[in-house]
Amino acid sequence: MSKPSQQRPNTDQNGVSVSVIQTQAQSSGVQQVPQLVPVSPGGGGGGGGGGKAVPPSKMKKTHADKDTEEYRQRRERNNLAVKKSRMRSKQKAQDTQQRVNELKEENERLEAKIKLLSKELSVLKDLFLEHAHNLADNVQPQGPEAPAAGQNNNNNNNKRP
Amino acid sequence: MSKPSQQRPNTDQNGVSVSVIQTQAQSSGVQQVPQLVPVSPGGGGGGGGGGKAVPPSKMKKTHADKDTEEYRQRRERNNLAVKKSRMRSKQKAQDTQQRVNELKEENERLEAKIKLLSKELSVLKDLFLEHAHNLADNVQPQGPEAPAAGQNNNNNNNKRP
């Protein structure tokens, strides 16, 4: 969108069956001429490639027709796709990172809640224990029955021994 | 984990259509280059890798010697750095993803715990309420000295009927 970047691949002008070295030293039309590798069928590097037998006579391979319009079109499409894919990938990573943050936050919240509940529970339990003791003290000497009305069972007592 | 054998940037994995032919630097071997010296500066950078186009006739600004050994050296170093950086980036993304999973898991655990604690609390509160009612029932019919009016004076307010 911001970059036209449409330069014609100046290199290759050969309609011959050759491969352009692209490993390195081939970028621009520097003084160095693009290396041409003789595509010997069944010979050197070409053959091994994909595990597909290469007919000795013709080496159509995939479609290494440079300089054709179809090629350029395909390239451009692919470039677009690549860009899209990368954008997505990046976005996804970003989202994931954000998710981590959210989860961390929620985690803290939950832990705080747990702490609160635990405390509440502990208080209640203490209350229970205390009450049980009170009952035991009052009930034991008299008997398990006849709870006797006038008891000081005020359960609102809160003391810390 | 690292990949040894990065000394001579030859073909990497397959080596299908890409063959390596050193320009004229070291590595004496296959190099029968037809004397083609087009010297087309216009298209410049494009080519395979760089994707850099510089219309100006002169493009030697950044000392792009290209065919010097120093250049190759720098390139190789950079390639290495790039590789490393990307590897790290990928690893990081992966770690982040894993972190999400871990956090999710822990979240579930915490929520389960919360549920448990809540239930426990609720039970205890119910017990309290019941007890309070029992007290009320026992006190009212038997002892005239009941608290009278305020029969509902349990401060332990509960949301559940």
Next chain:
DNA sequence: TCGCATTGCGCAATTG
């Protein structure tokens, strides 16, 4: 200024 680290981009091979 040098040197590594990041990042955007294009090419080609692979995959779905």
Next chain:
DNA sequence: ACAATTGCGCAATGCG
């Protein structure tokens, strides 16, 4: 045939 991925190299830029 075609879009999406992936590995890789180049160059610009960031950073110390």
